[in-house]
Amino acid sequence: MNNILSVKSLTKTYGHQIGCNDISFDLHEGEVIGVVGESGSGKSTLLSCLAGRLKVDKGSIKFKSRTDVKEELTEITEVRRRYLSRTDWAFVHQNPRDGLRMDISAGGNITERLMALGQRNYSSLRSKALNWLSKVEISTERIDDNPTTFSGGMQQRLQIARNLITEPRLIFMDEPTGGLDVSVQAKLLDLLRKIVIGLNLSVIIVTHDLGVVRLLADRLIVMKSGEVVETGLTDQVLDDPQHEYTQLLVSSVLQF
Amino acid sequence: MIVIKNVSKEFRLHHQGGSKINVIKNCNLEIKKGECVALTGSSGSGKSTLIRMIYGNYLYNSGQISIDGEILSFKTPRKTIELRRSKIGYVSQFLRVIPRVKTIDTVLEPLLLNKIGYKKGIIKVKKMLKELNINQNLWELSPSTFSGGEQQRVNIARGFIFDYPVLLLDEPTASLDNKNRDVVLSLIKKTKKKNTAILGIFHDQEIRKEICDREIDVSLMK
Numbered sequence: 001m002n003n004i005l006s007v008k009s010l011t012k013t014y015g016h017q018i019g020c021n022d023i024s025f026d027l028h029e030g031e032v033i034g035v036v037g038e039s040g041s042g043k044s045t046l047l048s049c050l051a052g053r054l055k056v057d058k059g060s061i062k063f064k065s066r067t068d069v070k071e072e073l074t075e076i077t078e079v080r081r082r083y084l085s086r087t088d089w090a091f092v093h094q095n096p097r098d099g100l101r102m103d104i105s106a107g108g109n110i111t112e113r114l115m116a117l118g119q120r121n122y123s124s125l126r127s128k129a130l131n132w133l134s135k136v137e138i139s140t141e142r143i144d145d146n147p148t149t150f151s152g153g154m155q156q157r158l159q160i161a162r163n164l165i166t167e168p169r170l171i172f173m174d175e176p177t178g179g180l181d182v183s184v185q186a187k188l189l190d191l192l193r194k195i196v197i198g199l200n201l202s203v204i205i206v207t208h209d210l211g212v213v214r215l216l217a218d219r220l221i222v223m224k225s226g227e228v229v230e231t232g233l234t235d236q237v238l239d240d241p242q243h244e245y246t247q248l249l250v251s252s253v254l255q256f
Numbered sequence: 257m258i259v260i261k262n263v264s265k266e267f268r269l270h271h272q273g274g275s276k277i278n279v280i281k282n283c284n285l286e287i288k289k290g291e292c293v294a295l296t297g298s299s300g301s302g303k304s305t306l307i308r309m310i311y312g313n314y315l316y317n318s319g320q321i322s323i324d325g326e327i328l329s330f331k332t333p334r335k336t337i338e339l340r341r342s343k344i345g346y347v348s349q350f351l352r353v354i355p356r357v358k359t360i361d362t363v364l365e366p367l368l369l370n371k372i373g374y375k376k377g378i379i380k381v382k383k384m385l386k387e388l389n390i391n392q393n394l395w396e397l398s399p400s401t402f403s404g405g406e407q408q409r410v411n412i413a414r415g416f417i418f419d420y421p422v423l424l425l426d427e428p429t430a431s432l433d434n435k436n437r438d439v440v441l442s443l444i445k446k447t448k449k450k451n452t453a454i455l456g457i458f459h460d461q462e463i464r465k466e467i468c469d470r471e472i473d474v475s476l477m478k
Contacts, residue, residue: 028334186355193354215354219333233312233333240314244270251271 003064004029004170004202005050010059012049018226019045023059025221025231029169030200034217034234036208036249042226043206044174050204051091051172052081066169086113090163094175096155099162100147106133106158107143113166132161136191153184157191164195171196173205177212189215210253214238222246257422257453258310260285263319265305279305283319283477289421292444292454294468297475303457304349306474307424310455311346312336323422341369345420347428351411353400359410360385360395366418384413388439404431416443423447425456429463441467 005027012019020042027033035043048054050061052073061073066088073081085091093099100109107129114125130140136157138150147155156176163171176192177185193216196203205216213220213234220237222230222245230243241247260283267277279302287293295303308314310321315330322328323343328336340346345366354362360381367377385395388409394402399410408431415423425444429437444467448454458464464471 031334190354190356218337232315232330233336235313236315236330236333236336239308240267242268242315247270 002029003027003062005064005204006060006062007050008060008062010046010049010061011057012045012054013057018042019054020049020223021226023228025228027170027202027204029064029202031219032196032201032203032205032217033219033221034213035204035206035221035223036210036213037223038208038249041223043223045226046223047172047174047204047206051085051089052076053091063170086116087166088169090166090168090171092156092159092163092171092173092176094178096147096152096159099159100155102148103146105144105146106138106150109147109158109162110165112162117166128165132165135195136161137187151184153180153188156180156184156188160188160192160195164199167199169202171201171203173203173207175207175209176205177207177209185212192216210238210250222249257289257291257324258285258287258455259320259322260310261320263309263316263321265302265309265314265316278478280474280477285472287453287455289453290448290451291470292448292456292468294464294471295455295457296464296471296473301475302477303474304426307346307426307455307457310422311344311424312340341366343421345415345418345423347412347415347423347425349426349430351399351407351414353398353407355400356398358396359390359399359402362399362410363413363417366414370418372418380417381413384417387443388413389436405433405436408432409436412440412443416447419447419450419452421452423452423454423456425454425458427457427459429458429460437463 003026008024010023011021023046035046037043045054049056056074062070063073065071091099107126110129110132111125114128119125129143133140133143138154138157147158150158177188180188189212195201196216205213207213217234220232220234221228222237222243224245230237230241230246237246238250241250263280263283265280267279269275283306295306297303305314309316312328320327323339326339328339363381363384364377367380390406390409394406399407402410412428429440432440441463444454
């Protein structure tokens with residue numbers, strides 16, 4: 001069993017409104033799962049529940065820690081959750097402004113998680129920041145500039161560097177390429193692909209861009225109205241969709 | 257090596273009046289090591305569909321497909337990924353390019369996934385690209401801007417670079433000139449000698465005569 005995450009019957013409602021209903025799946029170490037579906041299908045709710053940003057109504061989420069202990073995420077303390085979210089997990093937001101501190105320099109943004117873990121050696125922090133800036137293809141000269149002076153694509157790459165510096169094992173991504181123009185998207189995707197394969201990361205990526213999942217995800221979960229309607233190997237689901245909704249989704253993509 | 261038992265496939269198009277298209281019914285087929293089998297039949301008879309089912313790209317509605325004794329099923333996607341990595345090579349009609357990834361890395365990927373070291377791998381890749389007449393100044397570029405024939409040869413290089421026990425070929429010579437077609441034919445012959453089970457679609461009858469041990473008409477599988 002090398003599941004880093006096992007989700008069973010996860011349910012979340014907002015009053016009468018269903019967020020996500022009875023979701024179950026496993027994520028292996030080193031595996032990338034894509035979650036697709038239209039707006040309001042519950043994909044972001046699912047992601048927030050998994051990352052402990054929303055309280056779950058029902059169900060279980062088991063996470064395998066670095067010491068091979070299975071932790072029930074619906075029952076851990078807030079202190080533990082904050083620790084995990086600074087170390088073992090990363091959350092890449094659609095809007096980089098939600099994941100960055102806009103009034104702190106790029107270098108400060110990248111090293112914040114390390115400082116929160118007690119690292120204080122300035123020169124070592126700075127060299128790590130420089131290293132990550134070049135990894136995400138941002139000119140190292142920009143280390144002292146605030147992210148407000150960065151383009152959207154650069155901000156998104158900075159957010160990724162900031163998140164990955166503690167070598168997290170589980171990454172949650174919410175529309176990481178949303179709102180970026182296509183050439184920047186391609187650059188970001190290539191970068192994500194290299195990092196994910198190189199570091200053997202486990203990733204849950206929520207998106208409505210089928211091209212993104214085809215490139216990054218091993219397996220796919222298709223959601224509609226809070227429920228999972230289809231799962232499977234990414235290219236099988238995209239090339240031979242079975243469910244009515246998946247067929248609609250796939251056939252709605254513009255060909256060019 | 258490839259065993260297909262009573263496999264049927266229908267497409268259900270929910271958004272076109274729920275119409276059902278029966279493509280393949282009760283297909284039984286076995287391809288042994290070192291054998292090269294051609295699929296024939298008119299366009300739309302289900303040749304590519306059958307190949308894609310064996311690659312796990314399309315699922316089948318009933319029956320069973322197994323590769324080297326392991327069952328290929330849509331219910332076990334991780335096993336399909338594993339089978340693709342280690343056992344099934346596939347040359348599709350078109351190359352699916354990953355933006356920004358160099359030609360040389362595109363071809364190297366199957367070797368790295370199979371734990372063949374970078375140094376050893378890159379020598380093999382260069383030899384293969386040379387053999388397929390891909391100009392050396394293209395190696396460091398992404399194939400996205402290449403011509404159809406060049407892309408197809410990159411695709412072929414990727415399929416033949418690792419010694420998969422099973423090789424699926426969907427019109428590998430369709431967009432190639434005669435010189436390159438002959439290179440591909442000699443690659444197929446070499447691969448056959450390594451005991452690979454090959455299943456392919458070749459429109460050219462001469463090619464079939466030259467390399468295939470038998471032909472199977474897919475339009476009879478109804």
